[in-house]
Amino acid sequence: MAIPTLPRDGARTQVPLMPPIIPLKVTYDASIDATTEITLQSGTTLVEITALSQPICVRWGTSDASVATDGYSFIVPAGSTTQRPLPPSITAINFISQTAGAVLSLSEY
Secondary structure: OOOOOOOEOOOOOEOOOOOOOOOOEEEEEEEEOOOEEEEOOOOOOEEEEEEOOOOEEEEEOOOOOOHHHHOOOEEEOOOEEEEEEOOOOOOEEEEEOOOOOEEEEEEEO
16 A cells, blocks of 8 residues: 655645645635736745635636636636645736636635
8 A cells, every 4th residue: 555645746845735824815806707817925835726606717827818718727616725836937826707706715825
């Protein structure tokens, strides 16, 4: 039987299963629309994203994005939370919803 190990990010560094207790910043946005960009705090290495009202597509990076033309990095299903290590050189995240008014919670660690 294999011994379980912690997940690893793109740089092969182990990522803890629980984030630090105090986030660098918490953002609650009840007006996610076609695309909403959030600039991350300096020092952010892990994000916790919760889609409260409807699915939200997430695209790493600073350029405005649309699912139809640019695609997305991953989807957070409605009513769920995901934790993701931040890819290198990323300073912002674009959140895209199918209809206006999606509710999002973003914690930066």
